[in-house]
Amino acid sequence: MRTRNVTLLMLxxxxxxxxxxxxxxxxxxxxxxxxxxxxxxxxxxxxxxGRGDGSAxxxxxPKPRDFTxxxxxxxxxxxxxxxxxxxxxxxxxxxxxxxxxxxxxxxxSTDDRWEVVAYIKTFYDGFxxxxxxxxxINLEGKISYSEQSVETGKGxxxxxxxxxxxxxxxxxxxxxxxxxxxxxGFQTWPANLTQSWxxxxxxxxEAIFKRFxxxxxxxxxxAFEGDSFLHFGLTVAESKRLSELENKDEMxxxxxxxxxxxxxxxxxxxxxxxxxxxxxxLTATEQQTYDDAMKVVYEKSWHLANYVKxxxxxxxxxxxxxxxxxxxxxxxxxxxxxxDAAWETLQSKHFPLVGQIVIEPRQFNPTIDSVNVxxxxxxxxxxxLFTWDDRTHTTGxxxxxxxxxxxxxxxxxQFPVKVPQGPTAPKPYFLWGGRLPVYLWHWKASAPEQVTxxxxxxxxxxxxxxxxxxxxxQSVYTDGxxxxxxxxxxxxxxxxxxxxxxxxxVPIAFSAWDGANGDVDTKRVMSSWYTFVLEPVPSSRRFxxxxxxxxxxxxxLFGLRAVVQRRNA
Amino acid sequence: xxxxxxxxxxxxxxxxxxAVLRFAVGGIVSVPIPGSVIAMYMGLIIIAILVxxxxxxxxxxxxxxxxxxxxxxNNRRVRRRVVAVLxxxxxxxxxxxxxxxxxxxxxxxxxxxxxxxxxxxxxDEVIGTMQDVVNPFRHYEKDDPDAFKAHVxxxxxxxxxxxxxxxxxxxxxxxxxxxHLQPLPANFQDPGIIPNFxxxxxxxxxxxxxxxxxxxxxxxxxxxxIWENHLTEDEIWDVILFLSDYTGYxxxxxxxxH
Numbered sequence: 001m002r003t004r005n006v007t008l009l010m011l012x013x014x015x016x017x018x019x020x021x022x023x024x025x026x027x028x029x030x031x032x033x034x035x036x037x038x039x040x041x042x043x044x045x046x047x048x049x050g051r052g053d054g055s056a057x058x059x060x061x062p063k064p065r066d067f068t069x070x071x072x073x074x075x076x077x078x079x080x081x082x083x084x085x086x087x088x089x090x091x092x093x094x095x096x097x098x099x100x101x102x103x104x105x106x107x108x109s110t111d112d113r114w115e116v117v118a119y120i121k122t123f124y125d126g127f128x129x130x131x132x133x134x135x136x137i138n139l140e141g142k143i144s145y146s147e148q149s150v151e152t153g154k155g156x157x158x159x160x161x162x163x164x165x166x167x168x169x170x171x172x173x174x175x176x177x178x179x180x181x182x183x184x185g186f187q188t189w190p191a192n193l194t195q196s197w198x199x200x201x202x203x204x205x206e207a208i209f210k211r212f213x214x215x216x217x218x219x220x221x222x223a224f225e226g227d228s229f230l231h232f233g234l235t236v237a238e239s240k241r242l243s244e245l246e247n248k249d250e251m252x253x254x255x256x257x258x259x260x261x262x263x264x265x266x267x268x269x270x271x272x273x274x275x276x277x278x279x280x281x282l283t284a285t286e287q288q289t290y291d292d293a294m295k296v297v298y299e300k301s302w303h304l305a306n307y308v309k310x311x312x313x314x315x316x317x318x319x320x321x322x323x324x325x326x327x328x329x330x331x332x333x334x335x336x337x338x339x340d341a342a343w344e345t346l347q348s349k350h351f352p353l354v355g356q357i358v359i360e361p362r363q364f365n366p367t368i369d370s371v372n373v374x375x376x377x378x379x380x381x382x383x384x385l386f387t388w389d390d391r392t393h394t395t396g397x398x399x400x401x402x403x404x405x406x407x408x409x410x411x412x413x414q415f416p417v418k419v420p421q422g423p424t425a426p427k428p429y430f431l432w433g434g435r436l437p438v439y440l441w442h443w444k445a446s447a448p449e450q451v452t453x454x455x456x457x458x459x460x461x462x463x464x465x466x467x468x469x470x471x472x473x474q475s476v477y478t479d480g481x482x483x484x485x486x487x488x489x490x491x492x493x494x495x496x497x498x499x500x501x502x503x504x505x506v507p508i509a510f511s512a513w514d515g516a517n518g519d520v521d522t523k524r525v526m527s528s529w530y531t532f533v534l535e536p537v538p539s540s541r542r543f544x545x546x547x548x549x550x551x552x553x554x555x556x557l558f559g560l561r562a563v564v565q566r567r568n569a
Numbered sequence: 570x571x572x573x574x575x576x577x578x579x580x581x582x583x584x585x586x587x588a589v590l591r592f593a594v595g596g597i598v599s600v601p602i603p604g605s606v607i608a609m610y611m612g613l614i615i616i617a618i619l620v621x622x623x624x625x626x627x628x629x630x631x632x633x634x635x636x637x638x639x640x641x642x643n644n645r646r647v648r649r650r651v652v653a654v655l656x657x658x659x660x661x662x663x664x665x666x667x668x669x670x671x672x673x674x675x676x677x678x679x680x681x682x683x684x685x686x687x688x689x690x691x692x693d694e695v696i697g698t699m700q701d702v703v704n705p706f707r708h709y710e711k712d713d714p715d716a717f718k719a720h721v722x723x724x725x726x727x728x729x730x731x732x733x734x735x736x737x738x739x740x741x742x743x744x745x746x747x748x749h750l751q752p753l754p755a756n757f758q759d760p761g762i763i764p765n766f767x768x769x770x771x772x773x774x775x776x777x778x779x780x781x782x783x784x785x786x787x788x789x790x791x792x793x794x795i796w797e798n799h800l801t802e803d804e805i806w807d808v809i810l811f812l813s814d815y816t817g818y819x820x821x822x823x824x825x826x827h
Contacts, residue, residue, distance in 0.1 A: 040815075041738065041739070044725060044726075044728075044729035044733075044738075045729070045738075054729070055726045055729060055730055056729035056730055056733065058730070059730065099745070100733075100734070100745045102737065102738050102739070102743065102744075102745065104738075104739070106741075107738075107739035107741065107758075319749065321751060323673040323674070325673075325674055327671075352748075352749035353749070354746040354749045354750065355734070355746060357734060357746070357794065358778075358779075358792060358793075358794040358795075359794070360798075360799075364734065422675070423675035423676065423677055423678055424678060424784075426784060426789060427787075427789040427790070428789060429780060429788070429789045430789055430790060430792065431792075434780065434789070436789075503672065505672075505674040505675065527749065528749075528750055528751045528790060528792055529751070529789070529790055531674045533672075533674070535671065536672070538669055538671075539668060539669075541668055542665055542668040542669045545664055545668060546660075546661045546662075546664040546665040546668070547661060549660050549661065549664050550657035550658070550660050550661040551657070553656055553657045553660050554653060554656075554657045557640075557652070557653055557656065560640060561640040561641060564637055564640050564641055565640075565641050568637075568641060
């Protein structure tokens with residue numbers, strides 16, 4: 001009876017496997033064509049020998065993949081397995097968001113992309129040598145998104161130590177975040193899980209799930225399978241209990257014994273996983289133990305994937321270009337302070353930032369993605385709330401070797417001193433002004449309670465204003481995010497200040513520094529000019545003229561009728 | 570079936586032609602037509618209708634008949650009331666929407682390809698007049714293909730070490746910094762770019778960058794660096810060779826006619 005069941009199971013599994021294989025396409029034999037396409041389109045980053053050492057690699061982080069080790073981050077296969085050909089094809093087609101790898105869907109034909117897949121496989125002999133196809137991750141037991149699953153995932157996130165790298169709320173600001181290096185010794189930052197648009201393998205739940213089962217090869221992100229750090233072998237409830245025990249200041253003897261049992265269970269499961277990788281055959285009971293452990297891994301991973309999914313919006317918010325400008329909203333009376341709930345009523349405007357590569361020193365590998373801004377104003381003042389993610393809180397304890405300046409986190413908000421009159425009137429140069437001066441609010445993490453007013457006519461020609469203290473400031477750094485609140489009077493006495501008036505469209509731009517990323521001076525992230533306006537209070541005339549016109553038209557109709565009637569008579 | 574009155578026909582023509590202009594021609598067939606152009610066409614149609622109905626007295630009376638009826642005929646009381654409600658309501662909504670409309674920022678009338686200066690310079694050194702300058706390595710294409718290849722390869726290195734962040738791996742203006750810049754970086758795969766300019770023009774745009782543009786090109790907006798501060802004269806000429814080699818497009822020349 002039992003044998004028959006096993007045979008049936010194997011038949012079903014075999015069938016499933018064939019279906020999966022049929023779905024994923026395989027690359028053709030490597031050819032001259034693949035080499036040609038590779039050298040024209042890929043070699044400048046990945047190197048002619050596939051070592052990830054093309055001439056452009058120097059200034060890139062994450063570094064281009066070294067194909068000679070067979071380690072691929074984004075796979076649909078289990079931990080320690082090679083990628084499917086389809087995985088490689090998909091990466092080439094879609095690219096890797098948050099890195100310099102673009103998608104080639106529009107620039108290389110489907111055939112060319114397959115040729116490239118075949119060619120890059122020649123850089124690693126393991127592809128030729130492996131006789132069995134890679135084991136794919138099974139997506140069938142998907143636990144669909146629910147509040148309960150998110151809650152379970154949230155618990156696991158803490159219990160399994162995800163916090164250590166990815167931080168309390170997922171902004172990639174864990175305590176070990178600044179210390180991480182990849183397999184090649186290059187610095188690597190844990191993903192900011194609140195910015196799904198930077199996930200290398202995409203932000204959908206299945207993609208996130210695959211990263212847990214398969215790991216991200218070559219990076220410090222571990223795979224669930226066979227990793228005692230991630231409680232391989234323990235159920236969700238057991239994981240929770242173990243983490244409870246370990247968080248106690250002191251364990252009783254019974255508790256010690258309990259936690260010891262958990263470790264024994266994990267060790268046994270991890271050993272089996274290792275045996276399996278080495279090709280040692282498992283006995284039926286061992287196989288059962290391993291299968292049970294994997295079942296739990298899959299369950300945990302779906303909960304975690306749902307939790308990670310809950311942390312970020314579906315895609316990057318629309319940037320504040322075109323008519324989607326930053327509109328400061330009018331309030332009667334006092335403006336809200338930094339922690340006031342009134343800010344929640346406003347939607348923030350999203351300003352993406354890019355590395356400054358115009359003037360030396362340049363920043364080719366930015367770590368700050370964007371700044372989000374809200375604003376209120378009243379009859380006399382304007383208040384802004386700026387938030388931006390930075391994985392590290394750097395306050396200038398270290399100095400930059402080249403410039404001798406302190407390495408610290410900072411934000412600068414830039415306006416022209418005088419608003420250009422009309423669309424053709426010149427603006428100051430977008431990067432700290434030029435012939436025409438800019439007016440800056442410069443905030444630094446080493447002096448978080450103050451914003452300095454600066455006038456600049458270019459990056460090397462900036463002057464701290466003599467008259468300071470016109471700005472009120474509050475700021476805070478929590479869980480990988482800075483919040484900066486600034487308030488100023490609409491009008492000031494200082495001629496070097498920008499004077500604000502409702503309804504006037506004012507150019508605005510940003511610069512931001514992440515000290516831990518070596519940002520200093522012009523090595524920073526920045527934006528080009530955007531627009532900001534104190535949104536005028538809608539005129540009360542809108543309640544006067546329309547009814548007036550309606551009544552008038554009615555009067556006209558009656559008048560017309562009277563005229564016609566008199567004529568008819 | 571009752572024949573449609575002249576007034577109804579005119580109304581249908583008016584609304585119909587507006588709908589065709591607004592949605593069919595400007596939308597399905599081509600890009601949306603500006604409101605002022607639609608207004609002009611509508612003006613012409615109204616004039617045509619007025620001419621038509623005023624040709625004969627009888628036609629004009631026929632046209633006015635439904636209006637008269639609606640205003641005075643006691644059998645048309647319902648219609649009269651509907652009109653007396655709808656017209657003021659429409660005007661109420663329309664004026665409100667105009668007054669309450671929120672203002673949008675003025676668009677930038679930027680000239681993406683403004684006229685270059687008469688003289689081409691590298692730093693302060695004059696290379697020649699814009700009209701006559703040629704790429705000093707271009708002749709290798711015919712004379713010495715190996716040397717040409719070496720220059721193209723050097724241009725490739727320069728490109729991928731400096732330019733691809735914005736102009737993209739595939740030279741299509743879609744580098745990983747590109748989408749967050751205004752104006753967007755040039756797309757060299759666009760057939761309207763390389764074939765329309767001489768190599769000297771490209772040298773000028775690369776060497777002087779955004780700040781070197783005349784006012785019409787809004788030099789304050791462009792994130793294009795002043796590359797003469799980072800690259801040698803030869804490197805700029807090499808990267809220009811690479812641009813045409815990679816895309817397959819020929820730069821514009823004013824050589825002898827073939």
